[in-house]
Amino acid sequence: MNSKNVASGTKMKQIPVLNDIFEAAENIAPFAHITPVFTSQIINSVCGCKVYFKCENLQKAGAFKFRGATNALLNSKGKDKPVITHSSGNHAGALAKASAMLHRRCIVVMPETSPAVKVDAVKYYGATIVFCKPTLQAREDTTNRLISETGAELVHPYNNFYVIAGQGTATIEMLSTNPEIEVVIAPVGGGGLLSGTSIAAKGIKPFVKVYGAEPAGADDAYRSFKASKIIPSENPNTIADGLLTSLCDLTFEVIKKYTDNILTVSEESIVSAMKMIWQYLKIIVEPSGAVSLAAILDNKTVFSGKNAGLILSGGNIDLSRLPF
Amino acid sequence: MNSKNVASGTKMKQIPVLNDIFEAAENIAPFAHITPVFTSQIINSVCGCKVYFKCENLQKAGAFKFRGATNALLNSKGKDKPVITHSSGNHAGALAKASAMLHRRCIVVMPETSPAVKVDAVKYYGATIVFCKPTLQAREDTTNRLISETGAELVHPYNNFYVIAGQGTATIEMLSTNPEIEVVIAPVGGGGLLSGTSIAAKGIKPFVKVYGAEPAGADDAYRSFKASKIIPSENPNTIADGLLTSLCDLTFEVIKKYTDNILTVSEESIVSAMKMIWQYLKIIVEPSGAVSLAAILDNKTVFSGKNAGLILSGGNIDLSRLPF
Numbered sequence: 001m002n003s004k005n006v007a008s009g010t011k012m013k014q015i016p017v018l019n020d021i022f023e024a025a026e027n028i029a030p031f032a033h034i035t036p037v038f039t040s041q042i043i044n045s046v047c048g049c050k051v052y053f054k055c056e057n058l059q060k061a062g063a064f065k066f067r068g069a070t071n072a073l074l075n076s077k078g079k080d081k082p083v084i085t086h087s088s089g090n091h092a093g094a095l096a097k098a099s100a101m102l103h104r105r106c107i108v109v110m111p112e113t114s115p116a117v118k119v120d121a122v123k124y125y126g127a128t129i130v131f132c133k134p135t136l137q138a139r140e141d142t143t144n145r146l147i148s149e150t151g152a153e154l155v156h157p158y159n160n161f162y163v164i165a166g167q168g169t170a171t172i173e174m175l176s177t178n179p180e181i182e183v184v185i186a187p188v189g190g191g192g193l194l195s196g197t198s199i200a201a202k203g204i205k206p207f208v209k210v211y212g213a214e215p216a217g218a219d220d221a222y223r224s225f226k227a228s229k230i231i232p233s234e235n236p237n238t239i240a241d242g243l244l245t246s247l248c249d250l251t252f253e254v255i256k257k258y259t260d261n262i263l264t265v266s267e268e269s270i271v272s273a274m275k276m277i278w279q280y281l282k283i284i285v286e287p288s289g290a291v292s293l294a295a296i297l298d299n300k301t302v303f304s305g306k307n308a309g310l311i312l313s314g315g316n317i318d319l320s321r322l323p324f
Numbered sequence: 325m326n327s328k329n330v331a332s333g334t335k336m337k338q339i340p341v342l343n344d345i346f347e348a349a350e351n352i353a354p355f356a357h358i359t360p361v362f363t364s365q366i367i368n369s370v371c372g373c374k375v376y377f378k379c380e381n382l383q384k385a386g387a388f389k390f391r392g393a394t395n396a397l398l399n400s401k402g403k404d405k406p407v408i409t410h411s412s413g414n415h416a417g418a419l420a421k422a423s424a425m426l427h428r429r430c431i432v433v434m435p436e437t438s439p440a441v442k443v444d445a446v447k448y449y450g451a452t453i454v455f456c457k458p459t460l461q462a463r464e465d466t467t468n469r470l471i472s473e474t475g476a477e478l479v480h481p482y483n484n485f486y487v488i489a490g491q492g493t494a495t496i497e498m499l500s501t502n503p504e505i506e507v508v509i510a511p512v513g514g515g516g517l518l519s520g521t522s523i524a525a526k527g528i529k530p531f532v533k534v535y536g537a538e539p540a541g542a543d544d545a546y547r548s549f550k551a552s553k554i555i556p557s558e559n560p561n562t563i564a565d566g567l568l569t570s571l572c573d574l575t576f577e578v579i580k581k582y583t584d585n586i587l588t589v590s591e592e593s594i595v596s597a598m599k600m601i602w603q604y605l606k607i608i609v610e611p612s613g614a615v616s617l618a619a620i621l622d623n624k625t626v627f628s629g630k631n632a633g634l635i636l637s638g639g640n641i642d643l644s645r646l647p648f
Contacts, residue, residue: 036360038382042448057606058362117603124366275643279441282381282639284606315606319599324643 015254016161018203021168021196024071028166031070031101035059035170037177037309040280047296049303052181053277054174057285057315061121064170064193064313065094065157071166072155073102082107084152086132086139088114089242090314091157096127107152109142111135117318158192159248168196174309175204181309185292188212188221188262189243191251193313198258212255212262213295215240215270221247222262225255239267239323242288242314263302269294271323277312287323289313339578340485342527345492345520348395352490355394355425359383359494361501361633364604371620373627376505377601378498381609381639385445388494388517388637389418389481395490396479397426406431406452408476410463412438413566414638415481420451431476433466435459441642482516483572492520498633499528505633509616512536512545512586513567515575517637522582536579536586537619539564539594545571546586549579563591563647566612566638587626593618595647601636610641 016024038053056064069091073083082105085095092108099106106127110119111134122129132142146152156163170193175181186197194212201208214221218236224247233246247255255262274290277283292310296303340348362377380388393415397407406429409419416432423430430451434443435458446453456466470476480487494517499505510521518536525532538545542560548571557570571579579586597617601609616634620627 062606278608278643282386282608284602284608319602319648322646 014161015195015250016165016168016199018199020161020165021172021200021203024067024162024165025169025172027074028067028070028169031060031098032067032169033059034173037174038281038283042280043276043293046276047303048300049296049306049308051293051296052174052178052307052309053281054170054309054311055283056170057283057289057312061090061093061097061125062314062316063090063094064167064311065090066098067169068160068163068166068192068196069094069155070098070102072160072162073098073104075162076153078151078153079104082150082152083155084109084143084146085155085157086110086143087157088118090316093118093121093125093316095155096122096125099127100125107146107150109139109146111139115318118316121316158190158195158245159250161250164192164195164199164250164254166196167193168200170311171197171200172204175201175208178309180307181208183209183211183303183306183308184311185211185213185295185308186311187240187243187288187291187313188214188255189288190245191221191247191255193311194259195251195254197311198254202258209260210258211295212259213291214262214264215243215291216264216266218243219264221255222264224252225259225262228256238270240270240288240291242286243291263295263299265291265294265298269297273297275324284315284317285312286314286317289315338485339519339574340489340492340523342523344485344489345496345524345527348391348486348489349493349496351398352391352394352493355384355422356391357383358497361498362605362607366604367600370600371627372624373620373630373632375617375620376498376502376631376633377605377636378494378633379607379636380494381607381613381636385414385417385421385449386638386640387414387418388491388635389414390422391493392484392487392490392516392520393418393479394422394426396484396486397422397428399486400477402475402477403428406474406476407479408433408467408470409479409481410434410467411481412442414640417442417445417449417640419479420446420449423451424449431470431474433463433470435463439642442640445640482514482519482569483574485574488516488519488523488574488578490520491517492524494635495521495524496528499525499532502633504631505532507533507535507627507630507632508635509535509537509619509632510635511564511567511612511615511637512538512579513612514569515545515571515579517635518583519575519578521635522578526582533584534582535619536583537615538586538588539567539615540588540590542567543588545579546588548576549583549586552580562594564594564612564615566610567615587619587623589615589618589622593621597621599648608639608641609636610638611647613637613639
């Protein structure tokens with residue numbers, strides 16, 4: 001099915017199909033990096049399988065989020081109005097950078113407790129920052145007020161057709177450069193990356209297994225997947241600060257349909273995986289980005305002897321607060 | 325001049341020419357990575373020039389040293405004898421890994437005080453490690469004893485024709501992917517990298533300026549360059565532990581002839597440069613590898629508005645002992 005001809009309003013409630021991801025890839029090509037795929041013999045021997053790392057930490061603004069944000073902006077109708085989002089994380093930086101490249105005004109609502117390093121990045125890219133109290137209610141209220149005041153268009157970090165399609169483009173690249181991959185693993189927070197990854201992988205190679213990797217301390221996607229209904233995150237507690245959010249309608253529908261399983265991982269394995277990636281691949285990955293490798297470390301028999309493609313989702317981290 | 329037809333014994337006393345570096349590039353192509361060149365808008369705006377980072381930290385064994393070691397092995401005559409070196413640094417890991425790939429026995433003499441992370445790497449690549457007291461005398465004595473006992477062939481980390489030619493291949497790659505580069509900067513310790521870099525850059529584009537970057541706390545190359553004679557390093561003191569060695573005959577001859585200048589940098593700038601690379605490029609570079617960027621930070625007017633290509637020489641660092 002190709003959803004290409006469906007009107008924009010309706011489309012936002014749909015889930016993308018493979019063609020939409022190919023279209024996103026074409027759209028974002030002039031703006032995003034084609035990121036490299038790295039391997040390490042030492043990591044392979046520790047894991048007992050061959051691991052391919054799709055380095056989205058080396059994507060613009062330091063995360064895969066730049067893909068979805070750029071695709072959403074390119075498909076937006078009201079180009080004279082600003083875009084807006086509320087986020088303290090990678091989506092904020094990505095939307096700010098994509099807006100700067102596409103000459104679009106951008107407003108980011110950030111909790112006043114956001115780390116300086118993230119505020120600085122959004123500021124550097126030229127977005128307007130509006131601070132609010134550090135509660136979801138305050139973030140939503142502030143965002144809604146600004147939308148009614150400015151007519152800004154909301155770009156949700158994952159409950160958005162074009163964002164999901166954009167995130168899937170990393171997997172298209174990875175499976176085209178490394179067609180030997182037979183298992184794909186992506187971290188899951190709100191599910192935008194895992195949704196796009198699942199649609200892309202199953203669309204290109206239906207026999208490829210797709211796994212979500214989630215911290216045990218923020219296992220709402222795991223529980224939702226098992227219960228076949230959305231169970232929101234409650235008091236999540238993990239070092240993987242990009243994975244604290246809960247699934248939404250769109251992403252849950254995709255994951256239910258296309259994802260083979262969700263694996264939870266311990267905090268210790270996240271830190272070990274992160275350290276292995278820093279040490280042997282010589283690249284910076286944030287804790288959320290290391291969760292896919294942690295899933296292998298915690299489930300070696302599942303992946304034994306396989307060619308496993310992992311999305312290293314991001315590399316934005318405060319270097320003065322490392323867990324090792 | 326092409327030194328191709330000179331017999332091996334004589335050749336070792338010669339300095340390579342551009343053709344030797346092209347030959348090295350062809351030799352090592354099946355074994356070494358063609359490393360990526362990264363850029364960062366934020367770093368450009370801090371530096372006031374456009375900086376191209378040739379990522380030799382992403383080379384096999386985590387440093388440019390793999391290029392020279394591989395080229396030396398491929399040109400070695402006695403393939404049934406082991407190779408040997410004494411080193412506690414990146415040359416040891418590089419020679420061990422290259423030997424493993426080329427099925428050559430390898431002996432590494434290491435001071436008994438070598439960091440565990442470096443010993444582990446050499447061990448992982450399958451080399452035989454012989455420990456000695458942590459003095460240059462003990463290293464040389466042990467190496468000489470093993471050479472007479474085993475007939476092993478010494479592969480010096482920089483006083484070697486083929487090693488210098490191999491190190492120059494990084495610059496050939498960088499100038500071919502980024503021909504807009506008009507200044508090249510490489511760190512200088514024993515001078516193998518700077519020699520190869522200088523021959524390659526001046527050979528391909530005589531108008532390109534080539535600078536060596538050296539810690540002020542280990543400035544023997546700077547002093548030798550100014551005095552036009554080799555002044556060995558005495559009690560060097562710097563965080564850049566790969567740059568403690570002194571120039572040798574071969575490398576000094578090249579540097580005198582082809583390098584435009586040597587710039588010394590402060591320890592503070594080395595740490596700042598390293599942190600900028602980690603934060604904005606999302607890659608791990610060791611202090612020695614960050615010295616080229618430190619040279620720009622400490623000499624902004626020299627590089628203002630230029631396109632500067634930097635060799636990020638290596639990424640091997642103990643993650644539990646970071647300077648920030």
